[in-house]
Amino acid sequence: MIRVKNISKKFENGGAEVWAVNNVSFGLESGIFCAIIGKSGSGKSTLLAMLGALDKPSQGTIDVDGKDVTLMSEAKLIDYRRNRIGFVFQNYNLVPNLSALENVMLPLEFAGINKNDRKSRAKKLLLQVGISEDKHNRKPLHLSGGEQQRVSIARALANSPKFILADEPTGNLDSNTGRTIVDLLKRLAKSENTTIIAVTHDQTIADQAEVVLQMKDGKLSMK
Amino acid sequence: MSTISRGMRNAFRNGLRTLSITVILAMSIAMALIMLMAMKTVEMKIESVKSSVGNTITVTPAGVRGFEGGGELLGSDDLATIQKTDNVSEVTAIVSERLNSDDTNLESPIEPGSFGERQNNRGYNGGGVPPESSSGDRKFTMPVTVTGIDNLENLSALNMSKLEITAGEKFLSGSEDKIALVGKDLAQKNNLNVGSIFSAFNQEIKVLGLFDAGNTFANAQLIMPILCVQEISGQKNMYNSFIVQVDSVENLDKVGDSISSALEDKADVVSSAQSTESIIKPLENIKSISVYSLIGSVVAGSVIILLTMVMIVRERRREIGVLKAIGSSNYGIVSQFISEALCLTLISSVAGIILGALLSNPVLKVLVNNASADGASGVPGATPGRGMMRMVNAIPGIQNTFRDISAVLDWSIVLYGLVVALLIAIIGSMLPAYFIAKVRPAEVMRSE
Ligand SMILES: Nc1ncnc2c1ncn2[C@@H]1O[C@H](COP(=O)(O)OP(=O)(O)OP(=O)(O)O)[C@@H](O)[C@H]1O
Ligand SMILES: [Mg+2]
Numbered sequence: 001m002i003r004v005k006n007i008s009k010k011f012e013n014g015g016a017e018v019w020a021v022n023n024v025s026f027g028l029e030s031g032i033f034c035a036i037i038g039k040s041g042s043g044k045s046t047l048l049a050m051l052g053a054l055d056k057p058s059q060g061t062i063d064v065d066g067k068d069v070t071l072m073s074e075a076k077l078i079d080y081r082r083n084r085i086g087f088v089f090q091n092y093n094l095v096p097n098l099s100a101l102e103n104v105m106l107p108l109e110f111a112g113i114n115k116n117d118r119k120s121r122a123k124k125l126l127l128q129v130g131i132s133e134d135k136h137n138r139k140p141l142h143l144s145g146g147e148q149q150r151v152s153i154a155r156a157l158a159n160s161p162k163f164i165l166a167d168e169p170t171g172n173l174d175s176n177t178g179r180t181i182v183d184l185l186k187r188l189a190k191s192e193n194t195t196i197i198a199v200t201h202d203q204t205i206a207d208q209a210e211v212v213l214q215m216k217d218g219k220l221s222m223k
Numbered sequence: 224m225s226t227i228s229r230g231m232r233n234a235f236r237n238g239l240r241t242l243s244i245t246v247i248l249a250m251s252i253a254m255a256l257i258m259l260m261a262m263k264t265v266e267m268k269i270e271s272v273k274s275s276v277g278n279t280i281t282v283t284p285a286g287v288r289g290f291e292g293g294g295e296l297l298g299s300d301d302l303a304t305i306q307k308t309d310n311v312s313e314v315t316a317i318v319s320e321r322l323n324s325d326d327t328n329l330e331s332p333i334e335p336g337s338f339g340e341r342q343n344n345r346g347y348n349g350g351g352v353p354p355e356s357s358s359g360d361r362k363f364t365m366p367v368t369v370t371g372i373d374n375l376e377n378l379s380a381l382n383m384s385k386l387e388i389t390a391g392e393k394f395l396s397g398s399e400d401k402i403a404l405v406g407k408d409l410a411q412k413n414n415l416n417v418g419s420i421f422s423a424f425n426q427e428i429k430v431l432g433l434f435d436a437g438n439t440f441a442n443a444q445l446i447m448p449i450l451c452v453q454e455i456s457g458q459k460n461m462y463n464s465f466i467v468q469v470d471s472v473e474n475l476d477k478v479g480d481s482i483s484s485a486l487e488d489k490a491d492v493v494s495s496a497q498s499t500e501s502i503i504k505p506l507e508n509i510k511s512i513s514v515y516s517l518i519g520s521v522v523a524g525s526v527i528i529l530l531t532m533v534m535i536v537r538e539r540r541r542e543i544g545v546l547k548a549i550g551s552s553n554y555g556i557v558s559q560f561i562s563e564a565l566c567l568t569l570i571s572s573v574a575g576i577i578l579g580a581l582l583s584n585p586v587l588k589v590l591v592n593n594a595s596a597d598g599a600s601g602v603p604g605a606t607p608g609r610g611m612m613r614m615v616n617a618i619p620g621i622q623n624t625f626r627d628i629s630a631v632l633d634w635s636i637v638l639y640g641l642v643v644a645l646l647i648a649i650i651g652s653m654l655p656a657y658f659i660a661k662v663r664p665a666e667v668m669r670s671e
Contacts (some may be wrong), residue, residue, distance in 0.1 A: 045668040056664035082550025093545045110550040
């Protein structure tokens with residue numbers, strides 16, 4: 001359960017104020033696959049960053065399972081990012097000198113899980129997203145874009161988060177590969193009861209979503 | 224994979240960069256280490272010069288240096304005066320004589336050489352009476368030096384750095400017997416052994432022992448009981464010099480002043496502190512050069528690792544953002560970067576320590592040569608007379624001060640080196656740590 005109430009984000013660009021997100025409110029139940037669409041610069045990434053506690057809103061509240069994220073201490077925020085949220089980025093953002101397996105183990109290490117459990121869980125996750133065992137020890141550079149995105153989804157799933165926040169997860173992929181990635185996310189939403197919030201430019205992806213939110217100049221409208 | 228091993232792996236992420244940083248850093252660590260060694264070595268040398276010189280005052284008759292000059296010898300009343308002075312713990316009296324071929328059947332093992340011949344032609348042969356050699360019918364020989372002393376343990380009074388009895392035995396303090404310790408070169412030249420008899424001032428002297436003082440000049444000498452020398456040379460109760468032992472260095476000046484005023488202008492009083500100053504000064508110059516260079520190289524090392532880490536952090540901004548976004552604490556990321564910096568400095572310090580060990584001696588030699596050249600020209604009258612040389616030589620060990628300097632490499636210095644490296648790494652990681660903390664995790668959302 002997430003309830004966003006009247007959040008706004010203001011940036012100052014050389015003296016000029018920009019309201020990247022302007023008085024946005026919405027709510028989502030668990031296990032929903034939600035798409036956020038909108039033109040470039042409409043504030044989609046900014047909204048997602050606030051939902052994932054990567055940035056603080058200038059105004060408003062974000063209520064997750066009865067707790068207000070905007071009021072959390074720095075230590076609580078780290079815990080929130082680690083255990084409640086999984087991020088998937090357009091350019092994958094895997095750590096280049098770590099293998100696929102080690103990338104997936106990273107959030108498990110931050111959560112304080114012991115080495116053996118980390119390894120077996122990471123292996124299971126990689127298999128689950130369709131990365132075969134022979135690719136587990138490859139560096140990101142030696143994986144295709146679609147494979148890298150699968151690894152990053154496995155990494156996002158590592159600590160069984162309530163939410164997966166994906167910023168244009170198919171933006172760098174061809175349409176076929178993009179579709180398989182979206183199918184994967186949808187399937188996970190159901191099997192793990194994870195809420196998926198995905199920013200996308202792709203209308204075919206938006207068509208598969210249960211909820212579609214549209215951003216326009218920092219304002220949100222249901223579709 | 225833990226934070227630390229991740230940091231260590233990151234240290235090798237860019238091979239070429241790792242290599243170049245390691246080389247530069249190793250050189251600055253080697254430099255720091257060499258300077259540290261130089262500092263320690265010189266410090267030890269200063270200590271040893273100070274302690275070997277000790278707290279002594281040399282009292283000689285006014286206007287007399289060695290065997291030159293005029294003036295009256297000192298007497299036993301002077302000895303008594305000095306002995307009564309406050310803070311004087313011991314006085315060793317010396318009588319020096321030179322035996323010409325007229326006075327003894329001994330031949331000096333030292334070849335006169337051009338220096339000796341010149342001295343001789345100028346009539347510098349002690350007594351002032353022109354020897355027969357000047358008329359050309361006899362070859363000039365070097366006189367044999369005799370030191371009359373009571374206390375054989377006082378090496379500084381003997382003007383020797385060691386006194387090793389190679390045969391026979393030492394004479395006892397207070398002895399009046401006509402006996403002598405013979406330097407090993409002198410003994411060899413004259414076929415003397417323990418129990419042999421030779422003549423001096425028309426007296427028969429028995430060889431009690433042979434000694435090795437470690438240098439040619441001293442090994443051509445005789446050491447005899449002071450009472451015996453005074454008697455046979457007809458100088459009863461007369462002395463050439465007193466070596467005064469003062470109870471502590473702090474009282475050196477005070478005692479020197481009271482002896483000077485008590486003996487008025489009868490005697491020249493030279494304290495060991497005065498004569499060592501000129502030797503210690505260049506050493507202290509080396510020391511301060513090393514201190515500045517040490518500080519300089521530590522600063523240089525810190526700046527190198529600092530700039531490197533700043534560069535690395537800037538380069539990996541996005542990665543830092545990702546680590547934050549997937550749940551790492553600032554602390555975790557900072558420790559990862561510190562372990563990377565530590566790893567770089569550790570490799571560099573191993574290379575630096577090896578480099579430092581190899582280069583320390585050559586570098587120290589260069590330092591010492593420059594400094595001692597400066598030092599020598601800074602000593603007034605060091606070149607002209609033998610008097611000054613004798614005075615300097617009277618302090619055992621000093622002749623060898625510069626020659627004997629070599630770097631001391633011990634494990635404590637290697638340990639220091641590692642501590643220096645650690646310091647460099649920590650200082651070098653501080654600013655980057657601040658940058659790391661400032662990276663906004665939201666930045667990962669921005670495309671490059
Ligand atoms: N850190 C920042 N400082 C200043 N302005 C910012 C910052 N981040 C975003 N903005 C501004 O906020 C607005 C919204 O940006 P945002 O990245 O959320 O757009 P977006 O919808 O994700 O666009 P795109 O589809 O191109 O990724 C833009 O006008 C952008 O210039
Ligand atoms: Mg965006």
